Amino acid sequence: MKWFKQIAIMALVAVIGFGSVHVAEAASKLKGKIVINGSSALLPLTLQAANEFKKLHPKVKISASAAGSITGPQSVRKGIADIGAVDWDATKDVPGFKKFEGQVAHKIAVIPFAAVVNKNVTATKLTTKELQGIFSGKITNWKEVGGKDAEIIVVNRTFGSGTRVNFQLKALEGTDFMTKGDNYKEVKTSGDMKTAIETTPNAIGYMDLAYVSDKMTAVSINGVAPTEANVINGKYKVWGYGYYMTKGQPKGAVKEFIAYVQSSKFQNGSLKKLKFIPISAMK
Numbered sequence: 001m002k003w004f005k006q007i008a009i010m011a012l013v014a015v016i017g018f019g020s021v022h023v024a025e026a027a028s029k030l031k032g033k034i035v036i037n038g039s040s041a042l043l044p045l046t047l048q049a050a051n052e053f054k055k056l057h058p059k060v061k062i063s064a065s066a067a068g069s070i071t072g073p074q075s076v077r078k079g080i081a082d083i084g085a086v087d088w089d090a091t092k093d094v095p096g097f098k099k100f101e102g103q104v105a106h107k108i109a110v111i112p113f114a115a116v117v118n119k120n121v122t123a124t125k126l127t128t129k130e131l132q133g134i135f136s137g138k139i140t141n142w143k144e145v146g147g148k149d150a151e152i153i154v155v156n157r158t159f160g161s162g163t164r165v166n167f168q169l170k171a172l173e174g175t176d177f178m179t180k181g182d183n184y185k186e187v188k189t190s191g192d193m194k195t196a197i198e199t200t201p202n203a204i205g206y207m208d209l210a211y212v213s214d215k216m217t218a219v220s221i222n223g224v225a226p227t228e229a230n231v232i233n234g235k236y237k238v239w240g241y242g243y244y245m246t247k248g249q250p251k252g253a254v255k256e257f258i259a260y261v262q263s264s265k266f267q268n269g270s271l272k273k274l275k276f277i278p279i280s281a282m283k
Helices: 002-028 043-056 071-078 128-136 162-170 190-199 228-232 252-262
Strands: 032-038 060-064 083-086 103-118 153-157 184-187 203-208 216-218 239-247
Touching: 032 043, 032 071, 032 252, 043 060, 043 252, 060 252, 071 083, 071 103, 071 239, 083 252, 103 162, 103 190, 103 228, 103 252, 128 153, 153 162, 153 190, 162 203, 162 239, 184 190, 190 203, 190 216, 239 252
Parallel strands: 032 060, 032 083, 153 184, 153 203
Antiparallel strands: 083 239, 103 203, 103 216, 103 239
């Protein structure tokens, strides 16, 4: 009987092993090329997901670039990209942008945004009114908001940025940005914003938490810190959903890639490590 049981166990192991090999072979048969363009806020997430997905499906080639949210759905419409990464639902009208007809929005992440200041800035707790004054150009010295006597350098994102859209609507409550001045500069991407804030004394800007480094400070707004917990509990309001836009319903490798980004494994793993919040966390 022992001999029979050993044979049975070996047979079962062999079947399980064959099944595993079969699944791996089936996964590796997925082929295609995926081109992704758009949001620089979502770029760290996209690159990480692409690296993980290519390990599962080595025959799928993925290229990702980021020139700002508006370029995502524009690239999809022109046929340049298969996926447009954007920091708002581009199938709907938002202030300054018309909706993109014929595209489908796939919700992939919750993006917390924060006002950020260079490490030398001591005024790290600001109110909505103070932020409105700073970014509109009415408040020009840090001493006006409890900081040192130094000119405020305002760093803004260029028009078309989804981070800019979210920050203006939710942190500034729609207040217009200043557009010129010796103490004002614009940058194209989240990476450019990160570099500007890290290297410019007395600077203030804004970005998603994925780009915040130890060379800057994320500002509390109305006494609330920009943390994952405060977004989930509803205390911190400056956040938005990130989307992948496709021309109609996706198929093949594009469909599988989006499904992977939306999977529990990625949402509760790499996505959280990058300081994004799983879409399932928001009720």
